[in-house]
Amino acid sequence: MVYGYARVSTRGQAKDGNSLEAQVNSLIQNGAQKIYKDSFTGTKMDRPNLQRLLEKIEDGDTLIVTKLDRFARSVSQASDLITKLIDRGITVNVLNLGILSNDSMSTLLRNVLLAFAQFERDMIVERTQEGKTVARQDPNFREGRPKKYKPQQIAHALDLLLQGMTYKQVEAITGISKSTLIRNRKGADNSSL
Numbered sequence: 001m002v003y004g005y006a007r008v009s010t011r012g013q014a015k016d017g018n019s020l021e022a023q024v025n026s027l028i029q030n031g032a033q034k035i036y037k038d039s040f041t042g043t044k045m046d047r048p049n050l051q052r053l054l055e056k057i058e059d060g061d062t063l064i065v066t067k068l069d070r071f072a073r074s075v076s077q078a079s080d081l082i083t084k085l086i087d088r089g090i091t092v093n094v095l096n097l098g099i100l101s102n103d104s105m106s107t108l109l110r111n112v113l114l115a116f117a118q119f120e121r122d123m124i125v126e127r128t129q130e131g132k133t134v135a136r137q138d139p140n141f142r143e144g145r146p147k148k149y150k151p152q153q154i155a156h157a158l159d160l161l162l163q164g165m166t167y168k169q170v171e172a173i174t175g176i177s178k179s180t181l182i183r184n185r186k187g188a189d190n191s192s193l
Contacts, residue, residue: 002062004032005053007070008039023066030095032064059089066095068110069117078114079107149176154184161185 004027008020020037027035036049057063063085065071071078083102085092092100097113100106135141149157157174158181161167167178 001057002031002033002064003053003057004028004030004035004064005050005070006035006037006066007047007050018067023070026066026095027064030064030093031062054085057085057088057090062091062093064093064095068094068097068113075111075114075118079111082110083107149180154180157181158185158188 004024006020006023006027008018008023020039024035024037036053038047038049040047053063068078071081082092082100086100086102094100094110097109100110132143153174153176157170157176160170160173161181165173167181170176170181171178
């Protein structure tokens, strides 16, 4: 059996052909019959569909991934996983590298590439932290996603609810979702205590 594995860090990831859809298409074009997909950062080992795949795959099967860093971004984590798969008699085909083996040259190549992937991830984290440190110096800085609605819009929507309108009616009038209305209504009730 030929299995494929695709992973993205976030559901919206779409750059450089790394989207889940692009990976799946590439895996299918290269013969994958059953594809397992995860949407978890490569630094986490808790990837439920990868675990299911590892339990199912057996001697004589082939595992295809589009790029080496789809397994993980940690050198030791991915190298250990690939070595174990090959030792179990499973062919590991990384589309941008070819079929991997446990010979010294293949091991060196994958470890160098994984080291670069881990370095890239570490640099992204470092730059993000530096950016946050600079941004926090601004007195108007607020961590997280900006509020979608102004306080006046929320107050108007909550007032419509108090006048007896249903959540559905208020959502139709204001465009503010029911879940946002409920969350803000709870917040308003708690703040008045």
